[in-house]
Amino acid sequence: DADVTQTPRNRITKTGKRIMLECSQTKGHDRMYWYRQDPGLGLRLIYYSFDVKDINKGEISDGYSVSRQAQAKFSLSLESAIPNQTALYFCATSGDRRDGYTFGSGTRLTVV
Amino acid sequence: AQRVTQPEKLLSVFKGAPVELKCNYSYSGSPELFWYVQYSRQRLQLLLRHISRESIKGFTADLNKGETSFHLKKPFAQEEDSAMYYCAPPFSGGYNKLIFGAGTRLAVHP
Numbered sequence: 001d002a003d004v005t006q007t008p009r010n011r012i013t014k015t016g017k018r019i020m021l022e023c024s025q026t027k028g029h030d031r032m033y034w035y036r037q038d039p040g041l042g043l044r045l046i047y048y049s050f051d052v053k054d055i056n057k058g059e060i061s062d063g064y065s066v067s068r069q070a071q072a073k074f075s076l077s078l079e080s081a082i083p084n085q086t087a088l089y090f091c092a093t094s095g096d097r098r099d100g101y102t103f104g105s106g107t108r109l110t111v112v
Numbered sequence: 113a114q115r116v117t118q119p120e121k122l123l124s125v126f127k128g129a130p131v132e133l134k135c136n137y138s139y140s141g142s143p144e145l146f147w148y149v150q151y152s153r154q155r156l157q158l159l160l161r162h163i164s165r166e167s168i169k170g171f172t173a174d175l176n177k178g179e180t181s182f183h184l185k186k187p188f189a190q191e192e193d194s195a196m197y198y199c200a201p202p203f204s205g206g207y208n209k210l211i212f213g214a215g216t217r218l219a220v221h222p
Contacts, residue, residue: 042212092156101148
């Protein structure tokens with residue numbers, strides 16, 4: 001079983017709709033992250049959380065919000081989706097420095 | 113702001129040829145740098161960290177503080193090395209907030 005699980009894997013939604021992307025982990029890590037990946041731009045950090053009560057904005061947080069429901073769960077919401085939020089979204093966790101980041105498989109979101 | 117540059121979007125080589133994937137960063141402190149790899153239809157995964165001076169799958173990466181570079185090298189490319197490679201120095205003096213380069217796609221041809 002995957003240790004960082006993202007749902008859904010693919011989603012098509014309409015402009016203006018609210019959508020939530022979910023991430024859960026079995027690594028026992030405190031730190032969790034949301035990135036988006038766009039062709040030619042690499043991965044950009046949206047939000048990150050160092051524990052349940054510590055949530056921080058990343059490079060590109062406008063238009064997004066997050067919720068850390070538990071150590072194992074970190075959700076990303078688009079309150080009113082717009083087409084330029086079409087991207088591949090990755091959740092990641094980190095624990096010990098030696099381990100680096102562990103990524104989920106990604107959610108491909110299309111806003112039409 | 114910290115920046116990382118991977119100047120090549122695509123690097124195309126033949127099997128057995130040497131490979132060098134370039135990464136330059138702007139950072140004022142003592143960085144801890146990583147290389148991540150994404151094979152087709154797989155998630156990103158850690159390839160190697162400069163601090164451990166390790167060689168993974170034949171790849172090595174040397175930190176050159178004078179040139180602020182962390183290039184990834186392999187003497188003899190294999191077809192299974194074909195993937196997207198991302199350089200990732202930290203935001204600001206820590207492991208906790210990685211920024212990523214735009215990535216380089218390595219294509220190794222038979």
